[in-house]
Amino acid sequence: MQHQELWIFHLDGDSHFLEDETTKIFARKVADHYSARTNQTLEEREASPIIHLKKLNNWIKSVLIQLYARRGDAVLDLACGKGGDLIKWDKAKVGYYVGIDIAEGSIEDCRTRYNGDADHHQRRKKFIFPARLFCGDCYEVRLDKVLANDAPFDICSCQFALHYSWSTEARARRALANISALLRPGGIFIGTMPDANVLIKKLREAEGMSFGNSVYWVHFDEEFSEKKFKASSPFGIKYKFHLEDAVDCPEWIVPFHLFKSLAEEYDFELVFAKNSHEFVHEYMKKPEFVELMRRLGALGDGNQDHTTLSADEWEVAYLYLAFVLRKVSSPICLNE
Structure with missing residues (x-):
């Protein structure tokens, strides 16, 4: 197949999507943080204080892709970032790829990587699968309209990013509605996100409102000083997350049992959810x-x-989980 030069399409916000200014500011803050992160040379990357954690995360994502991606699959990659998983999809011999990210700088880097123009890794290649890239907020825009001609997808991936949708119920629902609308029945949704149980456990064990080690820290605001979280209001539980050489922005707790229940409303069934430590031990x-x-x-x-991996990096890995959901086929009504 002839390699196509790739261009970026920009998604307009949804004028019917009700969102307060604070939520928009936080979404922009996250986008600006990732846009500002520059591409690293191989030497700079290897010198990172969390290089082995990054390699472990790459292994986890690779395992998920190898387990569930099939030759010729159409892939939807939400929060695709700089295209760090393109090679993984290429090795899985997928047939088509759509990547979406809110950060302008990241999606531009993804385009450069796909087009084979990047020189920072010295091993660039041309990808044989056709692709489209979009810059926009996939937790706000209705993607079923935008991607009507690309759907249905066989597999959707959202790596280390779905928790950004839990700032409000509307965003969490839009995220799941988008994925459900675009996946074929039986399609697979793979992802990784912070493990709320671990975060809350660590907060409760901490002296004050912060915990961490030499490579990361997490801080909760005083509004959560009782360290109790109501099941009735699971959205918008914000904390500040800092990870050396990686992340420094607001994030949101995703109570997994409630995420599972919400996903079921959008025709998903849980295949598995495993903390990263359990995932490593098993695979x-x-x-x-x-x-x-x-x-x-x-x-x-x-x-x-x-x-x-240092002990401190291994502790960071414990903050995350991997999950797999399957889009359930539409139920068949049998006449009695």
């Missing part, structure tokens, strides 16, 4: 994923390189 029992881990180098390469 490191499979030889092909052990080999993948060795190649990615999160635990060293098993040869001369004995460097591995």
